[in-house]
Amino acid sequence: AADIKVIDRCNLTILSEPGHEDLAEFLAAEQVAVSASLPCYSRDNVDIQRGDGVFERSIAGLRKLNALGYGQPGSNLELNLVYNPQGPSLPPPQQALENDYKAHLKEDFGIVFNHLHTITNQPIARFGSTLVSRGQFEGYMQLLRDNFSADNLAGVMCRGTVSVDWRGYLYDCDFNQMLDLPMPVLASDRPHLRELLEQPLNQHPIATRDHCFACTAGQGSSCGGTLN
Template sequence: MLPAVTSSTPTDFPSIRRDRLHTLQMNLGYLCNIACSHCHVEAGPKRTELMDWTTMDTALSFIRAQGIRNLDVTGGSPEMNPLFRPFMREARALGVHLMDRCNPTIIEEPGYDWVPGFLAEQGVEVIASLPCYTADNVDAQRGRGVFDASIAGLRKLNALGYGQSDSGLALNLVYNPIGPALPPPQAALEADYRHFLYDRFGLVFNQLFTIANMPIKRYAHWLMREQRLGEYMALLRSAHRRENLAEVMCRGLVSVDWQGYVYDCDFNQMLDLPVGGQGPTHLSELIDTDLSGRGIAVGDHCFGCTAGQGSSCGGALN
């Protein structure tokens, strides 16, 4: 097991403080139709944790009070939460920009054929996992048949206008390295994705986000089994770039778990490292609280966000 990280765990990662909050990221539950080897959430088909409506309603109050501009939902597969649709409709009515971190294979699962149409109807930005543009690499990381199911799901999104330059329906793809390495330069890899996916499948998308694998949960366990955790942490530390600190996602975002507890980012959530490194804090306690200027809880895993070109939920930082 990876040693627990707490607010008292020593780290030499630089201290940082939050700017103005603009994004609420919510994990709607750990249930997922697949179980990826790089998943820092350890999501999968046997997980039962799902956010309830009381927590979602608290989030809507928080959005109103804080003037949140972006709602970023994740999981697991967030669409597998039975309350996904009513929650997204209520959030859209508040005028926020909606983002869904979608595993595109969910579209091919029985009972989820509604997903593309609903997302298009609500104008949701789709951020879809596709950790490589070749079948062998994707299936090695995510499971047999995942690449073909992902392509099928993405084509259904394309058919509704997603990824088309003039549709207003953004489709962004996410790349994760297969082994303990930093992502390659985002712009060059995006060009490779674009050419290969269009030439082979007629697929189009808006942007590619390259995201470093975080040494947390399932991916950390894999690194330890391969006896490469120390090597990977040394790589992240050696590639740290101080200029990336100004752009890390936690400066303008808070992350909420399926029970409503608040963290400085999704990675801290998985390490049970509460917002600001303090005790457990529920979203209901922060509805009218200005978080600007407050300290952000950090640990050695944070080097994953500042290494090389940097990494965030929106891809490379520079």
């Protein structure tokens, strides 16, 4: 449908992987918004966190997207970057960090983008395992609970966004997809995109667990960054 916005959660390094060289062109042709993780605008910080060479390949991916019109003034091809805190803390103010990213990436690499989205780390998957191994899991969960704000509930991503995996199965959000927690709708144990075309999702229940506190803590967190 014309009024549906499709967002690709893009790992920038995939754009240079063999067999995926035409992915950026495909996304541009289909008018897909790109949301790409870049934990810092510094080579050293990114490579320490993600591995040697990741920053250089990420910059190459961003340049490829820019060349196709992504993030350019006046273009309808949307390019947003995503920042997550390095440790068990809430994200810093989004606008100030976005200004820093834009200044450094433009000056150092000639890269432009639309917005920076700061997203609270979810206590799941690799980050959750790291917290457990360091004895920080309970402390981080308490931080999220202590900073819960009911004002964020109206804007969380699960209320207006559907996450679709590569097979077409549906989830309330990306994090539920990571946990293999299907959307509890359509009278199906594992609802699929093809079923969604025949049934609206208004008023459907949302699968929630303790990790959802990450989206409601502090400034709030969604696929569009902070909520307040």
